[in-house]
Amino acid sequence: MTIYYLMVKTHKITGLKYLCQTTQQNPHEYLGSGTYWKRHLKKHGTDISTEILRECQTRADLREWGLHYSSLWNVEKNVEWANIIPESGTGGCYSDEIRKRISASLTGKKASIETKMKMSNSQLGKHSTKRTPEVCSKMSALRTGMKIAPCSDSHKQKISEANKGKLLGKPWSVARRAAQENRKR
Numbered sequence: 001m002t003i004y005y006l007m008v009k010t011h012k013i014t015g016l017k018y019l020c021q022t023t024q025q026n027p028h029e030y031l032g033s034g035t036y037w038k039r040h041l042k043k044h045g046t047d048i049s050t051e052i053l054r055e056c057q058t059r060a061d062l063r064e065w066g067l068h069y070s071s072l073w074n075v076e077k078n079v080e081w082a083n084i085i086p087e088s089g090t091g092g093c094y095s096d097e098i099r100k101r102i103s104a105s106l107t108g109k110k111a112s113i114e115t116k117m118k119m120s121n122s123q124l125g126k127h128s129t130k131r132t133p134e135v136c137s138k139m140s141a142l143r144t145g146m147k148i149a150p151c152s153d154s155h156k157q158k159i160s161e162a163n164k165g166k167l168l169g170k171p172w173s174v175a176r177r178a179a180q181e182n183r184k185r
Contacts, residue, residue, distance in 0.1 A: 003090065004062040005030075006069070007052040009037070012047045016040055018082040019063055019075050021089050028054060037082040039142050064091035077134045086133050124183075 009018040018037040022030040028050045031041060039050070053069060054114040056062040070076065070086035111119070131139075151159070 002058070004056040004059065005052055005055060006062060006065050006087070006089075008053060009041065009047045010049045010051070012049055014040070014044050015080070016082050017068055017075075017080055018075070019066070019087045021066060021087060032082075034082055034084060036084055036138055036142060040082055059089055076132070079138075084138065109182060 002023050004019050004021055004023055006019075007027055009032050010016070015038075018032050018033045018034060020030070020034065020037075024030045030037065030050075031048070032044055032052070051080060054062075054065045056065060066087035068088045070088075073081065075081040075083035075087065076085055
């Protein structure tokens with residue numbers, strides 16, 4: 001039987017908290033998977049503590065309690081928390097065995113352009129609804145101070161040569177333009 005652990009991870013140095021869930025047998029070893037949280041750990045290290053809030057028997061219970069604590073502590077808007085969205089128990093619910101089977105089934109397969117277009121169109125507009133001004137400010141703060149090294153002319157030339165004859169982005173840009181026109185109407 002799968003146990004769903006709902007927990008709070010607290011960074012021992014910075015005090016930042018992260019509400020998360022896992023099905024791993026040892027939840028104290030699980031670091032967390034949120035984008036903002038992972039970047040924080042990369043910058044400040046993985047010295048964290050774990051407080052298990054609930055051990056749930058079903059995903060429905062996990063979702064109920066995750067949303068309860070998300071609302072109670074206002075985790076997606078409170079700067080003391082690294083959560084960008086409420087913890088609803090939808091991420092990382094697959095067991096390691098299922099993840100390995102999915103990975104094995106996808107290894108070496110490439111999606112056709114038609115399939116990629118369908119996947120792209122299915123995602124249009126979904127991400128913008130989750131990015132509140134608070135989320136955008138958290139993500140912006142993460143990027144502050146990041147340095148991007150400029151490419152040399154010889155490196156640009158090598159990239160250009162490697163990409164000659166390839167359809168780089170052409171099918172995607174046409175689809176995106178069409179989708180944007182449809183949304184404007």
